[in-house]
Amino acid sequence: MGDEKLLERIEDSVCRFEKGLEMELLPAALDSAPAKEILQALNMGIEKARRLFKKGEYALPDFLLAIDTYRAGVNFFKNRVADADKAARRVVIGVVEGDVHDMGKNIVAAVLEACGFQVTDLGKNIPGDQFLETIRSARPDILALSTMMSTTLEGMKDIIEQVKRDFPETMILVGGAPFDPDLARRIGADGYAENVITIPDETKRVLTVAREKKLLKDTGP
């Protein structure tokens, strides 16, 4: 099998969520193609799966299977391509204090990662101070806040106000059951993650706005 065919197979394996990618195909590919090209094949595979999901040909769990396959592939390369993430836009994500529902947040974090963002996932039930400390040290381009409950919105609003005041260059995305675009705007967020299909485009839109406001350097996705 030539390089090109092998790369195509890697792409298909991600898209069709075939098991054992990191055990067989990737080690074999390393002998015949540079890591950068193999990573690109993984990215094309997940992008293909995303398009199928967007068109309704894949159900959400199928897309998640593709993400799991993609992650297994990327993890295989983690120690081999050390600087791969350096140029990526950084996202800090977490479920706000008082809420322990993290399934939606986990999916969004994985989708953003699969779209080339460098994601720091703080977890669930995270106090506001922890978000602020992480922003201070990691200087992310985006803070993504999630909640499935309306009782935690006040706390979320406080975090947003503090981030806007202390870190105006960090853009804020919100998502979860209580939100619609209007509430997201009223709470002070720059963007609203309506669902897993729209999140990559919404994130890019928010970054474009930040660029226009000269808050970001003109690099990255």
Place this chain on the structure above:
Amino acid sequence: MNDIPPAFDMFHDTCKIEDGFLFKDMAVCDLGLETSAPAYLDAVASRIGYRAYDIEKGDRAGTLANIISRGLEAASISGIGKPVRIDGWDKRCVRAGPVLVESPRWALVVDRAVFPHSIYCFFLTLGREFDRVKEADGLFESYVLDGLGSELTERVADSMEKKLRGQLATSGLACSRRFSPGYCDWPLANGQKSLSKFLDTSSIGLTVLSSGAMVPAKSVSGAMIVADRLRILCPCPVCPKKDCPYRREDVWGEYEYPPRT
């Protein structure tokens, strides 16, 4: 509450209804629920977004069934429940000891009841091990287990509700459908606070946060109205919100329950 043995309880008809119930770390089979993965397959598949024909493709059904089996094994179900006598009600709320149901719609159910006696309050949980198993695996597996957790929680609550209704009926009493804080018009945080003031949730390893969220996450709380007779089992038949996603269609309308003979 009397000291009810862990192996207890209303699921086995050995205690008095007024004593309440307490059970800890029970397996799915101990509660008389289905123990085989196929019995949950369609419901879980639907919850996670698969259409009926999706699970016929490839080995999806087999993959799902394996994950469901692991989830069923991880569930360690505990519950606590007890009735509290109704002190009074108005158009906005029902007061029963430390429990305050600030729900105009459920106050209407009480208002239309014949001799409403008490509110039967409860907490049920699948336990921390289920949360742990759900978090440890890949995204797909985690998502399937999340769907199973929601389905299983509902089935445990359905089973409890059915048993309670049956036991109350033998005493000539009727009980409403169960209702939970955060649904209909009962505010979440205050409702949870009220219920957890009445029931010792720590006895089943459950923590209620001030926001109303529960740890373990796959838990359910709620209440049921107990009365001599109920003209409506829930507010749905008289509720104008016809497009409510939680609307219950399978309830008695303006008929008395139990029906007069």
